[in-house]
Amino acid sequence: MLKQLLAAALIALATPALAEDTKVDVTVGGLKAGIGTIYVGLCSEAEFMRGPCALKAHAKVEADTATLSIEGVPPGRYAVAAWWDVNDNADMERGGYGEPLEPTGASNGAVGTMGPPVFSDAAFDVPVSGPVGVTVR
Numbered sequence: 001m002l003k004q005l006l007a008a009a010l011i012a013l014a015t016p017a018l019a020e021d022t023k024v025d026v027t028v029g030g031l032k033a034g035i036g037t038i039y040v041g042l043c044s045e046a047e048f049m050r051g052p053c054a055l056k057a058h059a060k061v062e063a064d065t066a067t068l069s070i071e072g073v074p075p076g077r078y079a080v081a082a083w084w085d086v087n088d089n090a091d092m093e094r095g096g097y098g099e100p101l102e103p104t105g106a107s108n109g110a111v112g113t114m115g116p117p118v119f120s121d122a123a124f125d126v127p128v129s130g131p132v133g134v135t136v137r
Helices: 001-012
Strands: 022-029 038-043 054-061 066-073 077-085 102-107 122-126 130-136
Touching: 001 122, 022 038, 022 077, 038 066, 077 130
Parallel strands: 022 130
Antiparallel strands: 022 066, 038 054, 038 077, 077 102, 077 122, 102 130
């Protein structure tokens, strides 16, 4: 019995602790107080600019900047995609070629060339120290 307890204790000590889920704060600039709703998605590479991200938040715009918190984020590599629904109809307005007509932004100031930004330009690792900044344009 003592050998089994000793073996179990050694295995427990040798096993690395699992990283815990964390909170990510996203601060969005470029807004106008009192107008619309801001939507942010914390996206994996597979989700970024391809559709809804599993981790997301939204809030009414009350100031020229907004900070939204996303809870329960597992450690990993992510990028933020933000969209400001200026007319507050919960629908992203798009042009004839599918381009957004309402302000959008991505983490790290990533912008696309003839299309959306790429994940590698917007990506960062979680856990992250401090809020992730995004400016919508």
